[in-house]
Amino acid sequence: MPLRWKIAALAASTACLVAAAVGVLVHMWTSSDIRSQAEMQAFNRLYSAMDTYRRTGTLTDGAKLDPAGLPAALRHPSDGARHTAYDGRIDGNVGPSAWAAQRVGGPDSPVLAFQVNMSPQLHDLRRLDVTMTVASLVALAAATPLAVYGAGLLGRRLRRVSETAGRISAGDLDARTGPTQGRDEVDDIAATVDLMADSLGRRLRTERQFTADVAHELRTPVGGLLAAADLLPSGETEDLVRARVRDLRDLVEDLLEISRLDAGAEHPVRARVPLGAVVSEAVARTGLDTDVTVADVQPEEAAETVETDPRRLERIVSNLVVNAHRHGDTPVRVSVEGHTVVVRDHGPGFPPDLLRDGPRRFHTGAAERGSGHGLGLTIALGQARLLGAELRLDNAPDGGAVATLRLPV
Template sequence: MSLRWRITATITLVSVLVAVALSLTVHFAYAYRLADEARKMQEERVELALREYSRTGRPSLGSRLDDPDLPAALRSVVGDGYTATMIEETPEGAYVWAAAAASDQQVLSLRSDYTAQLDALSSLDRVLVLGSLTVVALGAGAGVVIGAQLSVRLRRAASAAGRVADGDRRTRVSAAIGGGSRDEAAELARAVDAMADALQGRLDAERRVTADIAHELRTPLTGLTTAAELLAPGRPAELVRDRVRALRALVEDVLEVARLDTATERPDLSEVALGAFTTRRAAPYAPGVQVRVLADAVVDTDPRRLERILVNLIANATKHGGAPVAVEVEGARIRVRDHGPGFPEEVLAEGPSRFRKGTGSTGGHGLGLTIALGQAHVLGARLTLANPDGGGALATLDLAPYDHPTPPLGEELPPGWR
């Protein structure tokens, strides 16, 4: 049950309880008042009739002597020398009785109709029921309005927080729900904005440090590369040059990640025939990779960034996966499949993370998938990772718009890929 309906149900329940409590209080108070007034009036009348009987010896004012219809309970009380009243409800109607002892053996009683009072009480009950229903309806309506307003504000806050989480730095939760409010929802929104600003400041500081370190490493790395080239030929020189190349690749990757983190990168779009492009780029990089074009398509994308994604996916499959490695093009979708141990569970659950490699992986620095995901984001593409049936790892790059969902991975693969 959503918060809106919980608030509505709570207000409605409280309205019902209040209406019932007030109605019962008014009903019993009015009934007691009617009965008390009728008893007092009947008692005064019977006392007046008793005085007339004492003076004249005859019943008057509608009183009767030893009335056979007198209730036994009232007769027993009067027999002890008291004057008493009683309200009696029978199938024939309702009556108010008053009785007093006329002598040691005789009882003088007076009976009056009580139907008018009961009709008045019934009319009051109908008014109370109608008023209670009105109060409950108004309470439920107020609950719906209040709950709807709060629910809408919280949904706007959740949507704005989601955009902030996706990297939109201009979005503010407090502005999304209405910055002029001073209730708890506004306080929560301001707290979320403050937390987002603090986290963003820390991330920006970390990115600047990373970019500055990588940039500063370029100068000594250039000198180290030059010095390595001047070494005499031999195994030690080859080892030094190999480590220098690895260090240069790492620095360039770190710089690329830092640029992608700034969210300022923009693609240089052009039309690309995806099948021919993939075949030309994949074959020279990894001659053993199988490239299949099931259906070609022309997409509007950035060739340099697309090549970077493709090369990183193939490199990840060849280094950390198992042969055979196959690349399949189907329309605006590229699949890279290997038959190794598959992606680590933490990568599937949380996504690629810099400098994190799977257990048992050798080589690389854990930046390839991070860069591929960042470049795909710049292109407006979708990169998904999965471990399909039959083992191995499957990376799917979908260059179609986001309103074209990627089908479940593994279900569209040809039979030989399972």
């Protein structure tokens, strides 16, 4: 259930409880007041009737001696004082009633009583109950839409904060909630989310700048090492040194490429090229044993072409193929169909955290996926975004990692 409906339901329930409580209290107070007034009226009328009876021996209108309907509590008063009692019985149009009674003389003398009919007042009380019930329903009907509207405003503000947090979680560190209406807890949450995004952005920019600075500083000495290694005489040890220096050079070049992608300094040079031919050439340049399958094209149809940067497309495909051989297992197959390129190996597959969070630098995900710097997939993903393509990483149901590249039409 959406938050606004929960808030509206809570507000309506609270209003119902308050209205019911007020109605019960008003009914009880009014009923008690009616009874007190009726008993006081009966008491005063009895006082006047007793005075007349003692002076003249006659009964005033409404006064009775030992009436048959007198409540049992007043039939045998033990003293000569006046007493009152409530009788809830209804006889025709009379009742409930308030009675007042007093003996006219000694202990065995008759009891003079006076009855006050409370029916009109109780009828008014019932009308008051109905009026309060109707008024409560009308107020509830008017308050519920207002509660829904107010809760909707709160829900929209919270949804705005949630959407911003989702964009930040997806990697958009420039997303901000901005000022929200009202100075309340929602505004505090929005400000906190924006501060978090600022902090993450500063930290990420610092890390990216550090990576770029390290790569730039290492480029010259690594180039010198490579030149010096090439001057070494042939031998197993010398060949190992040259291989390690080349690995170091490749690492520095990868870091530089990532830093340029992070800085937005890369710009694709697009051209319309045959997708199958570009993919086949990229796979061939890796020198790795990889099966390439291009969907059959009818003789009368032209080969599938895409408008993209062929150099960056080759970079993506070669990185995916090298990653499949390094971290997966043979056979490695590349298939091209339409605007889609699929690279699949038959190894342990991508680790769960990589599928959940995406590739991370210097993180291969699992020991069984072999060694490496964890930069190949990061570069492939960055180049795919630059080309406006979608790179999806999955695991096949029967085992193995599957990388699917979908180029824009």
